[in-house]
Amino acid sequence: MELFIVTAGVIRKEGRILIAQRYVKTDHALKWEFPGGKLEEGETPEQCLTREIEEELDLRIEVKDIFKxxxxxxxxxxILLLCYLCNCIGGQAKAIDCHDFRWIDIEELKKYDFVEADLPIVEKILSLGEHIFEIDG
Ligand SMILES: Nc1nc2c([nH]c(=O)n2[C@H]2C[C@H](O)[C@@H](COP(=O)(O)OP(=O)(O)OP(=O)(O)O)O2)c(=O)[nH]1
Ligand SMILES: [Mg+2]
Known part of the structure; x- marks a missing residue:
């Protein structure tokens, strides 16, 4: 079975975090995820994540430490999913390469149907609560 290294970001802005909804035509259609994508040859995970967020949502981010x-x-x-804490440092999100996106409060996480691999990430965010906005990793 093929192994993919995938980066994802918990992107924070003004007390909210960004989640994205996968396209209808892709695997895990219409499920929610932390935006990111597959690592390409010659790039670091941080470069991959910065590139993916720019491509998919037209946002500038600062990648902090590994979160999960x-x-x-x-x-x-x-998949080996490398999830980083990030700060949004510029741009207005646009659904360029995803079905939809939302800036949500922490407690709203429970309402969304996330891809299976993301459940430990959702759990960790919920257990941290608002403290997630005060840490970098
Ligand atoms: N981006 C992202 N992918 C995730 C998450 N959780 C999870 O299981 N995945 C899976 C879904 C996909 O099978 C795989 C790769 O993600 P992706 O579809 O975003 O890859 P990509 O942006 O590079 O897109 P593509 O070029 O392959 O079309 O990782 C997550 O939180 N974020
Ligand atoms: Mg992607």
Missing amino acids: VVYHRYVDKE
């Missing part, structure tokens, strides 16, 4: 590493096996693939 999740290994997950789906039926057809394995």
